[in-house]
Amino acid sequence: MDAADNSPRENTRLHVSTLLVASERALANALDELGFAENDDRIIEHEGRLAFITCSHDQDCDDLYALISELAARGETWELQFRIDTGEERAIFQRLARHQPVEAVDSALPPEPPQTGDLPTHDLETEAGRKQLRKAIGRLDAAEIFVTLGTTQAGKATAVVMRRNPRGALATATGADEASLRGAIREILPTVMFAVAMKPSAG
Numbered sequence: 300m301d302a303a304d305n306s307p308r309e310n311t312r313l314h315v316s317t318l319l320v321a322s323e324r325a326l327a328n329a330l331d332e333l334g335f336a337e338n339d340d341r342i343i344e345h346e347g348r349l350a351f352i353t354c355s356h357d358q359d360c361d362d363l364y365a366l367i368s369e370l371a372a373r374g375e376t377w378e379l380q381f382r383i384d385t386g387e388e389r390a391i392f393q394r395l396a397r398h399q400p401v402e403a404v405d406s407a408l409p410p411e412p413p414q415t416g417d418l419p420t421h422d423l424e425t426e427a428g429r430k431q432l433r434k435a436i437g438r439l440d441a442a443e444i445f446v447t448l449g450t451t452q453a454g455k456a457t458a459v460v461m462r463r464n465p466r467g468a469l470a471t472a473t474g475a476d477e478a479s480l481r482g483a484i485r486e487i488l489p490t491v492m493f494a495v496a497m498k499p500s501a502g
Contacts, residue, residue: 314450318350318380318497319366325375326351329366340481343493344445352495356476380497384450392499406499421472423483428472433487435470436460441491444469446484448477448495456480
């Protein structure tokens with residue numbers, strides 16, 4: 300074994316998405332009690348429930364801790380889900396829930412949303428990109444669509460604007476990170492709901 304094999308591995312900072320998941324009633328009540336804005340872009344749809352998302356690009360987790368405390372004080376059921384991106388196509392998915400064992404799976408990422416074809420990607424860090432996305436979406440009602448979020452290994456945030464029915468991609472966008480990307484999209488679609496892949500691949 301050569302000397303290189305004994306050298307310590309370089310530390311690598313990984314991107315982490317964290318969801319606090321609860322029933323719509325429970326999370327909505329906790330959000331109202333703590334004074335969160337109704338259109339807070341960290342509130343997303345998740346498997347028929349509401350969730351509060353934070354990630355390693357956000358400055359802190361204080362709001363997440365406050366919501367956990369409020370839910371616990373109310374005796375509500377909730378769980379934490381983590382997605383730790385370890386590569387372009389792999390992630391570690393971890394789940395913590397009451398009365399259940401801790402789960403962690405190292406898996407290929409779930410399939411991407413339906414093919415976006417030749418749809419252009421709009422850079423929402425620029426005013427031109429935001430104008431182009433407004434034009435691409437047109438006058439669609441926010442209830443007709445939702446936005447899936449993702450992040451590359453390099454930390455670049457991505458979004459696909461999806462039509463609910465018939466299901467299909469309408470537009471794609473990028474931003475420096477999820478927080479700024481969510482904010483930019485909410486400026487265009489104030490009430491749109493976000494979604495993020497938090498399950499390992501079925502394969």
